[in-house]
Amino acid sequence: MIDKRVPSLSAAIEGIKDGAVILIGGFGASGIPVELIDALIDHNARNLTVVTNNAGSGHTDIAKLLASGNVSKIVCSYPRSAGSVVFEELYAAGKIELELVPQGTLSERMRAAGAGIGGFFTTTGAGTRLAEGKETRVIDGKEYVFEKPLKGDVALIKADSADRWGNLTFRFAARNFAPTMAMAADLTIVQARQIVELGEIPPEHVMTPGIFVDRVVEVPAPVHAGQPS
Amino acid sequence: MIDKRVPSLSAAIEGIKDGAVILIGGFGASGIPVELIDALIDHNARNLTVVTNNAGSGHTDIAKLLASGNVSKIVCSYPRSAGSVVFEELYAAGKIELELVPQGTLSERMRAAGAGIGGFFTTTGAGTRLAEGKETRVIDGKEYVFEKPLKGDVALIKADSADRWGNLTFRFAARNFAPTMAMAADLTIVQARQIVELGEIPPEHVMTPGIFVDRVVEVPAPVHAGQPS
Amino acid sequence: MTAKPLSRDDIARRVGKDIPDGAYVNLGIGLPTLAANYVPSDREVIYHSENGILGLGPSPGKGEEDLDIINAGKQTVTLLPGASIFHHTDAFAMIRGGHIDLALLGAMQVAANGDLANWSTGDEKFPPAVGGAMDLGAGAASVWALMEHTTKDGQPKILERCTYPLTAAGVVDRIYTNLAVIDVTPDGLMVREMAAGLEFDELQGKTGAKLQLANDWRVIEV
Amino acid sequence: MTAKPLSRDDIARRVGKDIPDGAYVNLGIGLPTLAANYVPSDREVIYHSENGILGLGPSPGKGEEDLDIINAGKQTVTLLPGASIFHHTDAFAMIRGGHIDLALLGAMQVAANGDLANWSTGDEKFPPAVGGAMDLGAGAASVWALMEHTTKDGQPKILERCTYPLTAAGVVDRIYTNLAVIDVTPDGLMVREMAAGLEFDELQGKTGAKLQLANDWRVIEV
Numbered sequence: 001m002i003d004k005r006v007p008s009l010s011a012a013i014e015g016i017k018d019g020a021v022i023l024i025g026g027f028g029a030s031g032i033p034v035e036l037i038d039a040l041i042d043h044n045a046r047n048l049t050v051v052t053n054n055a056g057s058g059h060t061d062i063a064k065l066l067a068s069g070n071v072s073k074i075v076c077s078y079p080r081s082a083g084s085v086v087f088e089e090l091y092a093a094g095k096i097e098l099e100l101v102p103q104g105t106l107s108e109r110m111r112a113a114g115a116g117i118g119g120f121f122t123t124t125g126a127g128t129r130l131a132e133g134k135e136t137r138v139i140d141g142k143e144y145v146f147e148k149p150l151k152g153d154v155a156l157i158k159a160d161s162a163d164r165w166g167n168l169t170f171r172f173a174a175r176n177f178a179p180t181m182a183m184a185a186d187l188t189i190v191q192a193r194q195i196v197e198l199g200e201i202p203p204e205h206v207m208t209p210g211i212f213v214d215r216v217v218e219v220p221a222p223v224h225a226g227q228p229s
Numbered sequence: 230m231i232d233k234r235v236p237s238l239s240a241a242i243e244g245i246k247d248g249a250v251i252l253i254g255g256f257g258a259s260g261i262p263v264e265l266i267d268a269l270i271d272h273n274a275r276n277l278t279v280v281t282n283n284a285g286s287g288h289t290d291i292a293k294l295l296a297s298g299n300v301s302k303i304v305c306s307y308p309r310s311a312g313s314v315v316f317e318e319l320y321a322a323g324k325i326e327l328e329l330v331p332q333g334t335l336s337e338r339m340r341a342a343g344a345g346i347g348g349f350f351t352t353t354g355a356g357t358r359l360a361e362g363k364e365t366r367v368i369d370g371k372e373y374v375f376e377k378p379l380k381g382d383v384a385l386i387k388a389d390s391a392d393r394w395g396n397l398t399f400r401f402a403a404r405n406f407a408p409t410m411a412m413a414a415d416l417t418i419v420q421a422r423q424i425v426e427l428g429e430i431p432p433e434h435v436m437t438p439g440i441f442v443d444r445v446v447e448v449p450a451p452v453h454a455g456q457p458s
Numbered sequence: 459m460t461a462k463p464l465s466r467d468d469i470a471r472r473v474g475k476d477i478p479d480g481a482y483v484n485l486g487i488g489l490p491t492l493a494a495n496y497v498p499s500d501r502e503v504i505y506h507s508e509n510g511i512l513g514l515g516p517s518p519g520k521g522e523e524d525l526d527i528i529n530a531g532k533q534t535v536t537l538l539p540g541a542s543i544f545h546h547t548d549a550f551a552m553i554r555g556g557h558i559d560l561a562l563l564g565a566m567q568v569a570a571n572g573d574l575a576n577w578s579t580g581d582e583k584f585p586p587a588v589g590g591a592m593d594l595g596a597g598a599a600s601v602w603a604l605m606e607h608t609t610k611d612g613q614p615k616i617l618e619r620c621t622y623p624l625t626a627a628g629v630v631d632r633i634y635t636n637l638a639v640i641d642v643t644p645d646g647l648m649v650r651e652m653a654a655g656l657e658f659d660e661l662q663g664k665t666g667a668k669l670q671l672a673n674d675w676r677v678i679e680v
Numbered sequence: 681m682t683a684k685p686l687s688r689d690d691i692a693r694r695v696g697k698d699i700p701d702g703a704y705v706n707l708g709i710g711l712p713t714l715a716a717n718y719v720p721s722d723r724e725v726i727y728h729s730e731n732g733i734l735g736l737g738p739s740p741g742k743g744e745e746d747l748d749i750i751n752a753g754k755q756t757v758t759l760l761p762g763a764s765i766f767h768h769t770d771a772f773a774m775i776r777g778g779h780i781d782l783a784l785l786g787a788m789q790v791a792a793n794g795d796l797a798n799w800s801t802g803d804e805k806f807p808p809a810v811g812g813a814m815d816l817g818a819g820a821a822s823v824w825a826l827m828e829h830t831t832k833d834g835q836p837k838i839l840e841r842c843t844y845p846l847t848a849a850g851v852v853d854r855i856y857t858n859l860a861v862i863d864v865t866p867d868g869l870m871v872r873e874m875a876a877g878l879e880f881d882e883l884q885g886k887t888g889a890k891l892q893l894a895n896d897w898r899v900i901e902v
């Protein structure tokens with residue numbers, strides 16, 4: 001029997017090791033798995049690399065994780081935004097390493113990891129600082145940059161509905177990075193607003209098939225990122 | 230106003246030129262746009278390259294297109310199957326060129342074309358005849374083959390529902406190659422069982438966003454491939 | 459007659475008139491987003507957002523905001539009938555694959571060859587942030603740069619070569635400023651329109667790259 | 681005692697017992713598909729099909745066939761509760777990305793180093809066809825090869841090196857034949873089980889590569 005449901009947030013987070021690469025879904029405040037992040041903070045694994053689009057805002061969720069001192073590196077496209085004070089202080093103090101990746105390349109690199117692609121050529125970033133040191137190639141007269149897969153040890157994902165096989169749906173644009181990150185991690189952990197019976201999600205409407213999901217925990221009234229929890 | 234609806238199959242097929250590369254959706258008999266193929270046969274463009282998974286069966290749809298003498302090359306993964314007599318005769322007579330591509334690589338190459346990827350490395354085919362003459366690279370100790378994008382001039386797609394913006398849904402596994410082919414062609418032509426009002430397809434259930442679609446024609450009772458038409 | 463530079467709203471108004479019917483358009487933050495307000499009402503334009511939306515509608519009414527329906531600037535928006543939702547990787551496949559007809563991007567600098575700089579001043583004190591700018595710059599079928607013609611202290615932002623780090627090389631097709639509308643052509647920068655009362659020499663004086671005045675140039679109408 | 685080779689159904693029965701609970705499994709056409717019928721009923725296995733299905737169920741009842749619900753062998757199937765549908769590119773991302781735990785593949789030849797040949801005899805008279813075999817061979821986390829131990833005229837199909845064109849290099853983990861169950865290990869081919877009444881020397885005689893007999897070898901039970 002396949003049952004990916006776990007009874008608690010701490011059980012969901014169990015086993016994450018020091019030094020792990022953690023992919024965290026969300027764009028802006030939409031789709032951020034706040035409760036899983038809080039559980040990760042409590043879990044207290046150290047020296048983490050976090051891959052996520054933004055570097056948090058205010059003092060909750062991702063910003064709170066950074067403030068915990070357990071994140072040594074962040075891989076993202078847009079760390080600097082209104083309220084990204086925690087990140088900016090850590091960065092200014094040299095306490096966090098930043099790998100800046102164009103947003104589409106960030107997503108495509110994770111897809112490559114999940115899809116067994118060893119690397120790909122993209123025009124994004126060609127001729128810019130972010131291509132420095134990278135292999136380039138002219139294809140049909142245009143310059144391309146070679147980008148490598150970006151794999152996670154763990155992905156933290158916020159879903160709307162889930163079933164015991166790990167099939168997922170997402171609310172509107174809370175989908176963003178989630179389906180790609182779910183593919184790209186060895187251990188994909190999901191918080192879902194509701195866990196439904198097998199078959200309740202119509203097969204054609206499954207947004208992330210359960211094969212990409214390892215653990216599902218129900219969080220019936222999730223806090224929206226950036227709001228007080 | 231954006232209105233991708235066209236009034237007839239012949240209007241849908243209009244303008245396809247001699248020498249065009251035509252991507253045709255479908256796997257086995259599922260998802261094959263039979264009526265569009267028949268219209269293409271009537272249209273009589275010559276010297277076509279057809280990209281599709283199978284090389285037709287019996288004497289209908291893809292087999293009928295091959296029998297028309299208008300296809301000089303087929304790119305596919307599995308041309309030989311029960312009833313692929315038309316293809317086999319043309320092949321034996323040296324009247325059709327075959328480019329054999331592993332099924333996943335076929336799909337991934339079209340995705341690359343649609344997604345602006347200049348090429349990618351895959352383990353599929355490494356060390357086999359189908360990698361002969363191709364660039365290879367060892368990545369993390371495994372051998373990968375470099376594969377290039379595969380772009381279509383035209384894609385012929387069978388959908389279930391469509392709206393005037395070109396948003397599509399598909400019935401069950403009739404989806405197969407369609408979303409990828411829709412991305413990968415300059416001119417994506419769709420036959421849909423029904424054309425619905427804008428907004429009738431819930432935004433989260435759109436399977437191919439209209440941005441990838443150029444023309445939609447309603448074919449209310451499509452013939453299933455391999456069945457008498 | 460003294461030159462009458464366009465207001466920020468007027469730049470947006472001028473750009474809005476050029477967004478073609480039926481186009482798939484991605485809007486950068488700020489001026490570009492403003493421009494969408496001025497597209498003539500008889501045109502149907504489909505707006506794309508990097509976070510996986512096609513068919514963005516106007517801002518929601520008060521109390522109708524949905525925090526899971528936001529644009530790339532993280533503002534709440536609405537979905538038009540016909541909208542679709544997809545994941546980030548597909549959203550950027552649309553961009554990189556050339557399916558987005560037009561990206562309207564704010565710019566810090568544009569070079570005569572179409573080089574775009576809009577993500578970094580190169581100041582190492584601040585952490586860099588790029589978002590989807592490089593993807594849009596490299597991928598969109600057409601790129602229009604929107605900006606003030608000069609910096610606040612009067613330095614030109616249109617240059618022979620950008621001094622700021624590039625976002626994408628040779629991608630800008632058209633520049634809209636508070637003083638002019640300029641096409642980037644293989645033969646150089648071609649001024650199509652100038653603000654009322656502006657002399658070409660004055661415009662050239664505020665520009666760090668050689669301009670040519672189109673024979674059929676006009677005064678910008680907003 | 682004379683050897684009792686397994687029937688085709690018995691090979692499928694033997695394989696079925698080894699398919700683990702909770703596994704994501706892709707089934708090749710023929711013997712592999714047959715094996716699914718013999719998975720113990722207390723196990724839940726999720727079957728994957730290249731054309732974009734997870735959660736394939738048994739054959740539909742007569743009159744209940746849906747021509748848009750088919751497996752990779754183009755037979756109509758059913759969908760279990762919990763099934764999902766996706767497009768071809770995602771289906772192969774699952775395969776190539778190592779998400780499929782196990783691929784059961786029919787084989788023409790297997791080499792001692794795990795090389796698999798199952799798509800072509802190299803005969804140039806016939807058009808070649810590969811389908812998803814190379815993707816599955818290269819991508820699945822584990823590959824089991826299912827086949828008769830020898831050709832119809834008694835030639836070995838397990839060889840030091842394949843003479844047919846390869847499907848994938850060094851990928852087979854286990855071989856199930858009508859005579860034996862053999863693991864492909866870094867130290868060579870290790871016989872885990874033999875058909876009742878079969879002597880090791882006889883098995884070796886029908887095999888074109890050096891075999892080792894595991895200390896704890898057993899008679900195949902079906």
